Amino acid sequence: MQTTGDQYLVKKLNKSIVLDRIVAHSPLSRAQLSEMTGLNKATVSTLVGELAEEKLVYEIGLGVSSGGRKPVMLVFNKAAGFAVGIDIGVKYAIAILTDLDGHTIAERQIRLERRDADSAIRAIAEAVRSLMAQAPDSPYGIVGAGVGVAGIVDDKGTVLFAPNLEWEHVELKQLLEQQLGVPVVVDNEANAGALGELRFGAAREASDIVYLSVGTGIGAGITIGGQLMRGFGGFFGEVGHTTIETNGKRCRCGNKGCWEQYASESAILEMAEPLGIDRFESLIELAHGGSPDAIRLFHQVGESLGIGIASLINTFNPELVLIGNQMTRAESWIRSAIDRVVAARSLPFHRKQAQIRFASLDTRSAVSGAAYSAVSAFLTKDRITL
Ligand SMILES: [Zn+2]
Structure with a gap:
């Protein structure tokens, strides 16, 4: 059977919705998912099967029954991969390693005072590489890094102007991707902070x-x-x-x-x-x-x-x-x-x-939000942003 473009898109959308609900509300049973999403049970089962094959979702013990057989509960596999958050301030940068649910596993502080952009980025990349080495084994490894920087950032991840850092036209996304070997998302640190507080704070x-x-x-x-x-x-x-x-x-x-x-x-x-x-x-x-x-x-x-x-x-x-x-x-x-x-x-x-x-989150809003951006870029890759 040939799948039309529309069917493909609908399936992708439904799968994104199912994953989104499991991430936000797990543990959930297939029946609860079906109720929450309005998708029929067969569709939910197929999509959950695919997500389980992708190692993003797994089954745990039995939940509480509402009469009849106890349902199998589904949870988000927050250890399917790990992400890095980086907050570049003026005097120092903070980097954290988190699981896909935002729990910090390790942290580094990097002093930046009086450094030019190139040497600051090299120092940050070195610290982040050692953080990345601390990640436990997982199906996806390091899924990406998110950066919050105190400056004006364009949509290509270039820092156009950061007056307090004295950076001008620094291709931050590109430089970090070269040095870290993972996808990098760059945003202004106030945006990252807002995201961190919205998601975790x-x-x-x-x-x-x-x-x-x-x-x-x-x-x-x-x-x-x-x-x-x-x-x-x-x-x-x-x-x-x-x-x-x-x-x-x-x-x-x-x-x-x-x-x-x-x-x-x-x-x-x-x-x-x-x-x-x-x-x-x-x-x-x-x-x-x-x-x-x-x-x-x-x-x-x-x-x-x-x-x-x-x-x-x-x-x-x-x-x-x-x-x-x-x-x-x-x-x-x-x-x-x-x-x-x-x-x-x-x-x-x-x-x-x-x-x-x-x-x-005190002074950790931006770094948490930055890590979350990297996770969210990974989870919506090949899927649909809801
Ligand atoms: Zn001013």
């Missing part, structure tokens, strides 16, 4: 979120209906470069008075300079110890963060605003200032619906 139940990565600079990953906003060229979310002071401080982007000049980790370090403090960690320690100077600086940064967050709440009407990256560590001292400014400056209807919280 504080935004699991949410669909319209603003994830703010507040580190050396400020970027946003924004989802509407659970989908990341990309913009025409893929450059969505550079909120750190919106002007909050007409004649404010010069920014590396060429503008004056950018939000990140007042509300980021580098902004607070600049303010702390007269106090002889040059590390964010030291400021956190001082604030923990009750230093009035450190606490005052965090309040000031909290207020500046609040100004931008109020505008984002008015613009996007999100259900959840998550503050992520390094600034999550300052929650105790910036929280009340943010809440106060947002209450004073945002529209009442919008404010009532928006919760402001801190990323629950």
Whole structure:
């Protein structure tokens, strides 16, 4: 029998749906899958058979019967392969090895300070290769690597401009694929952070979120209906470069008075300079110890963060605003200032619906989201993105 293009497509779609449900809800019986997907039992059985042959799904013991024979339960084989997540920050990069369900198996930190792009990428690749060597044996091995980078990334995985890293036109995807020998997905780190929190963190139940990565600079990953906003060229979310002071401080982007000049980790370090403090960690320690100077600086940064967050709440009407990256560590001292400014400056209807919280994966949102991108690229390869 000849299979038409349409039949082939429908089968591919159905198989993607079945796998998607098993990944999200296993253990499931074939009958439950049939109920969930609306596909008849014979179709479900055929598709499950193929997925089992592909080693993505396997059977475990018997489930609870609703009368009659106890059903065989199906689970997603999260150890069918492993993925790498990489978060490239300004001072250091973090790389993790995860299973297909996002559990971290091993981790590496790589210092990057004052490195040019080539040597930074070589150092990252070396650390990642040693991580990859730690993966247990599996049918698919390393399925890919996902990268979140603090910069503007195009759809070919080239970092066009990363002002804080001082990278310009770096073909990151291509360079890493050459050095790692696996497929690589590159995204902006705020997008990766939003994905990490949506899949594994504080935004699991949410669909319209603003994830703010507040580190050396400020970027946003924004989802509407659970989908990341990309913009025409893929450059969505550079909120750190919106002007909050007409004649404010010069920014590396060429503008004056950018939000990140007042509300980021580098902004607070600049303010702390007269106090002889040059590390964010030291400021956190001082604030923990009750230093009035450190606490005052965090309040000031909290207020500046609040100004931008109020505008984002008015613009996007999100259900959840998550503050992520390094600034999550300052929650105790910036929280009340943010809440106060947002209450004073945002529209009442919008404010009532928006919760402001801190990323629950702490500084691991982006690296987890990056690994998840690699897994999701593998699981939808030859299938259909739902
Ligand atoms: Zn700027």
